Amino acid sequence: MEAQAQGLLETEPLQGRDEDAVASADFSSMxxxxxxxxxxxxxxxxxxxxxxxxxxxxxxxRHLVEIKQKLGMNLMxxxxxxxxxxxxxxQTTTAYKKTHETLSHAGQKATAAFSNVGxxxxxKFGDMRxx
Numbered sequence: 507m508e509a510q511a512q513g514l515l516e517t518e519p520l521q522g523r524d525e526d527a528v529a530s531a532d533f534s535s536m537x538x539x540x541x542x543x544x545x546x547x548x549x550x551x552x553x554x555x556x557x558x559x560x561x562x563x564x565x566x567x568r569h570l571v572e573i574k575q576k577l578g579m580n581l582m583x584x585x586x587x588x589x590x591x592x593x594x595x596x597q598t599t600t601a602y603k604k605t606h607e608t609l610s611h612a613g614q615k616a617t618a619a620f621s622n623v624g625x626x627x628x629x630k631f632g633d634m635r636x637x
Contacts, residue, residue: 596602
């Protein structure tokens with residue numbers, strides 16, 4: 507008999523269709539009047555608690571905004587701070603450092619090359635004036 511009882515117990519979680527069946531089931535006929543009254547009282551209490559929590563959260567959010575205003579923090583300042591922090595974080599990465607070093611070295615080489623080209627052109631113009 508235990509084997510039959512165990513076969514009736516499902517070990518799989520509820521699926522969408524199962525949840526729909528449970529949601530549409532009418533359990534109120536299975537409850538006594540006393541149980542219904544207790545559940546209604548609990549429902550009212552939970553709704554009151556949720557309302558209170560929403561009011562407390564709203565008050566705390568207003569207080570947060572007031573504190574930020576007093577400190578001179580606004581959305582633009584926060585965005586600037588976030589950007590600055592992100593930029594700093596990026597600059598400290600190995601990839602950025604290597605790229606910066608490579609580009610800096612390439613820039614130095616390019617500057618030297620342009621300087622040499624400029625010197626060569628000046629020399630040619632000088633030679634042409636002398637002729």
